[in-house]
Amino acid sequence: SHPQIELKEITFNYHEDDKKALDNVSLSINPGEWVALIGHNGSGKSTLAKTINGLIRPTAGEILINGEKLTEENLWDMRKMIGMVFQNPDNQFVGSTVEDDVAFGLENQGIPREEMLVRVKDALERVRMSEFTLREPSMLSGGQKQRVAIAGVVALRPDVIILDEATSMLDPEGRAEVIQTIKKIKDESNLTVISITHDIDEAAFANRVLVMNSGQLVAQGTPEEIFSGNRELVEQGLDIPFPEKLKAALEDREIEVPQEYLTEERL
Ligand code: ADP
Incomplete structure (x- = not known):
């Protein structure tokens, strides 16, 4: 069987003279994977997401x-197979109620009213926002807003959801809310998740972490492999030195942390 998403030697520059925003990137993602995309600002993460989603050719x-x-x-x-949730929860609303907002994308796709109502109800249940159906989106907390944005995407029944720094403007509580929501939806379906993030707690949920630098995919591995003082990454100035935090995040996920990550010199 085929990978769900396969990129073969993708290069992209926004303008002819610009340096490459993506430089010969190849990768495959299988159905049901949770992939985190990390790297410095300007390393090409958003461009990669937009490429996968077809916004950029x-x-x-x-x-x-x-x-x-x-x-x-x-x-x-x-x-249609790929949904995206963006960074700023306030820029994503079009409806005057939560319900209208989630329905908007379905209306655009010409989904018949009866099915639309079923899908809106189901999506709001999945993000645990059923109580808020008639609320004004602008009155919700950041985490709730992102959950509504996720419901809007989930209602479209995509195979893949891309979170483009979808938790970066949220407080820790909102962040946890959103991640737990995604995890729940993922556990219930075979949704593929691609999360662009600076948050180690979020990246720790991934099965695989991809590291971008200067438009190139420079490393990939499990969260344990990537966040444990990976020498190649350190040489590129991409060390992500917070094993203590990683340890907590992995323990949260009930992943056994290899003893070598817990040595004095690492902590
Ligand atoms: P990241 O998401 O990792 O912060 P981006 O994909 O946004 O990185 O950016 C990759 C490179 O492309 C950067 O050099 C950035 O300046 C450039 N870039 C991003 N968006 C545009 C744009 N709309 N026009 C021109 N250059 C852009």
Whole structure:
């Protein structure tokens, strides 16, 4: 069987003279994976997400979705498979009530009213926002707003959800809320999650962490491998030195932390 998403030697620059925002990136993602995308600002994470989602057409290379090459012709069908949640919860609302807001994307897709109501109800249950159906989105907390944004995406029944720093403007409580929501939805379905994040607690939920630097994919591995003082990353100035925090995050996930990560010199 094919990977769900496959990028083959993708290169992209926004303008001809610019340095490459993506420089020969190849990767595959399988259905049901949770992949975290980390790296410094400007390393190409958002550009990569937009490429996967078809918002950006690469300058070179190809993208395959379920083994099928992404083209101008199938772009819109493919895009329906992938939902995105963005950073700023306040920029994502179009409806005057929570319910209307979640319905908006379905209306756009011409989903019949009866099915729309079922899907809105289901999506709001999944994000545990059923009590808030008639609330004004602007009156919600940051975490609740992002949960509504997630419901709007979930209602469209995508195979893949991309969180583009979707928790970065939230307080710790809101962040945990959003991550737990995603985890729950993922546990109930075979949703693939791609999360762009600076938050180690969020990245620790991933099965695989991808590290971007200067438009290139420079490392990938389990959270344990990536966050444990990986020498290659340290040499690139990309060490992420918080094993103490990682340990807590992994324990939260009930992952056994290898003893070597807990030595004095690391902590
Ligand atoms: P990240 O998400 O890791 O912060 P981006 O993908 O946003 O990185 O940016 C990668 C590179 O592309 C950076 O050099 C950035 O300045 C450039 N870039 C991003 N968006 C645009 C744009 N709309 N026009 C021109 N250059 C851009």
